[in-house]
Amino acid sequence: MNRIVQAYFKEGIEYCRKEAFEKAIPLFDKVLSHEPEHIDTLYNRAKARFKLKQLEASISDFDQLIELQPRHALFYSERGVAHYLAGNMTSALSDLDKTVELEPQKPFRYSSRAFIKERAGDLKGAIADYEKAISLDPEDAISLNNKGLIEEKMGHLEKSKKSFAGADALDPAHKATDQPKKEDISNDPIRYKPKPPVEGNKVNVKSYLNTLTALITSKEEQKMFIDFLKNFGRTQK
Incomplete structure (x- = not known):
């Protein structure tokens, strides 16, 4: 140059x-x-x-x-987010599949894909990915919690209670002091997961990414996933 x-x-x-x-x-x-x-x-x-x-x-x-x-997993991951926000669900999942293929031992690759699978309506697939993430990182309270949310949505209440209990045991600081009433679920910091905010027919990018990165428990992994939003000018290897 x-x-x-x-x-x-x-x-x-x-x-x-x-x-x-x-x-x-x-x-x-x-x-x-x-x-x-x-x-x-x-x-x-x-x-x-x-x-x-x-x-x-x-x-x-x-x-x-x-x-x-x-073979750069980060590029697929970031393109997958862009595809999702552009409404290209199939392409988004294909990219996240590739990140799992390239980095199969990183639990956040599975939990990130699970998040998209849930929104695509593949609840069983989302649970399978959360279970894989948990098997790789048994202390992943967020994946346990999110698995419980899907199980609850599917009507598997006993399984969801077990998942929530496991998440609470791993992360007691976030355990709700009182079980919220159904109409007050949005006040529960553990069990409430907002849908991506919408502006007209478009997803609000910043709010969506805040939700998506909440799936990732490690600060290092969060940095990897949203590196392209924060570290302009960093040399890629």
């Missing part, structure tokens, strides 16, 4: 850090006109487009990144 092109890249990164994404994208375009396969630039443009809710454009950048680095 020559000095002029490098200057475009650095300026784009600075705009991203200031959340001026609409100013960053044209600078990344200039870099890519000289070096169309520059990973860091493609990645940061994908992030900037995502932040501006330009989901199809962001997906296009992730398509190119995956073509260049087909």
